[in-house]
Amino acid sequence: MDQNELNQFSEEFFDEDEFEEISPNSNLEGKPSSNEKYTRVGNFIVRGNKLFKEIKNKEGKFVEVEVGYATLVDSIVKSMETGDVSLDLRYFSFGKWEKATIERGKLVKSDLKTFLNLGMDVGGKKADIVFDFIDKHEKMAPKTYTHSKLGWHIHDGQLIFRLSQALQQGQAPFSEYKGPLQIAPKGSYKDWIDAINQHVIGHTPMELILAASFAAPIVGLLNVTEIAESDSLLLNIVGNSTTGKTTAAVVAASVFGSPSITHNGLIQSFNGTSNALQSIISGNLGVVLIFDETSMNMLGNKAFTSLIYKLAQNKEKARLNCECQ
Template sequence: MMWEELKAGQTIKYADVYVTKQGVFNYDHQKLSDVVYVDERLQEVKDGKGFIVLAFAINGNLQCEIFTTEEFEEKKIKLVSQFGFLIQQAHKSILNEYLIEQYQTLTSRKTYTHIGFLPTSSMIRKEQIVFGLSRPIAAEKQAFKWDQQNCDFNVAVEGSVREWQRMVKKQVIPSPNLTLALGLGLSSIIIGYLKRTGESVDTAIFHLVGRSTTGKTTAGALAVSVWGRPTKGEKGLFQSWNATANAMMKRLGKNNGVALLLDETSMSEIKDFTNVIYRLAEGGDKERSTKTGDLAEKSEWATTLITTGESSVLENTNKNGGLYVRMQEFADIQWTDSAAQADTIKSVIANNYGGAGIRFARKLSKNW
């Protein structure tokens, strides 16, 4: 990395400027700014949209921010002023030219904001199929990068996978019910893979029904801890039903193989779940028009959804036979043996998550 080279005392030269750890200078040895450079040139896998990563030093500390190439084309060096990196007006033109020169020397790297199986070309060998978590997983090495900043879900690896495994061996494997919950979480990669390879398969929906003391939410959080953050939050895999159906579908549209938990159906304002279950299972949102009258990009997904509630969802439908195929309910199961066991599981997965999914996907990717 350029920052490491600069800190090691190297001088990096360009047509009109050179860069040291002290900053950017012209060849009259006049300092133009503190260190600033293009760290990466990225391209979204899905739509080919371009991004640029600008790195800049403030008080000796390096900071990186991602911008679209449209933003960079319009503002260039001005983009970093919002972060307190200020440049004299007289130096902006030469710095802009330097950043463009540097950008053009870089090879574009593929980036992704989807999770699960990435929407790359369908005309590829199975060995080239990529499963996107915090890192790309495939049978062959892929030069892709997760765009964490713009991704809707937190699939980062946190803590120790060994700590997570120790908890699973002690608390989960001895319990058939918790082992089932873990299996539901792992199943999402199979659903995503079948859809990715052209099979007609529905998203799997499992509803855990029971009182608040049965441990159903703990079981659901355990299931999604395989893949990423299992706690509530803006980007966690633990979501609430307290959202409109359309908002839920929009978020799902970037998920092909990573299990999600939707907690407490009682939080939903939906009175009849018939249409919602069909839409969730079919893995595709309604076609919509843009403001210009063109068809908007249709959201598509294929994964496992685990929902929880104190009452049956299927009872709040028209009870068509097809609904009972698309959603399976597990009612009145005691998922955890005690409050102490539930607290232990929640404590471990809150601080150790995501690592198991990386290992599981790597194992499968050796022979998709």
């Protein structure tokens, strides 16, 4: 920042009666001391929970002035599927540090309400200053990926498998799942194996269900790598109550994620519209998904048959967006 910009900043951002130099003798919160830790980003300084900016005062001396409570960039996040970039922000509000993820495109004054509603200290004349700091700080922040779809995917020319994390042969996990389904690992692998050996192996119907579950990543791999073009494998379990249908669904779902029916696990209700059911399965290329209680759906025979074919093709209904794309 040159001298003209510094002078303009001090004149526009601070009124003459509210300009105050921060010095070692100041009693303002966040004052510097010889042994205090701070972070410098260009002409900005973060000390404690406060953001300061270095400017030139009326005597031509460089001093620190307080901007407000700090908003920091913890990481830059890029969506693997859409390419959209967001910022993981950490900000001080109501006496404690809070976190929020904001689309990078919202760092404009026209979207200021988004930041104010979250409690960030960006009101009035501060917005441009804080946004300028965020723009500088993000260049120092670590970069990572997120994904909202599941299964196989070609990323930067490499084959990966997306579950709770994105897995690539010979590489550490590098992306985190940000979606509605509960697929974070829980429990222990040993307990799961023990349960399979005790309750599944040797019981042909359950062995069939387990094999069908493991078929999901095989079918997805064939399609993603274009080795073959194959529709999704659909398996319909029919039987009276208390004959083990839900137990079988739990076994199948447990391979990839939570087998919960009520807490957004991999067992979903069939009580929804055709479009809603398609959106749940869209983009899933390798993870089993169960729809429970088909009888709850009120579609007619013709519409129900059409839905089954659409689910097998694993394609969401084509739509135009606001830009006619």
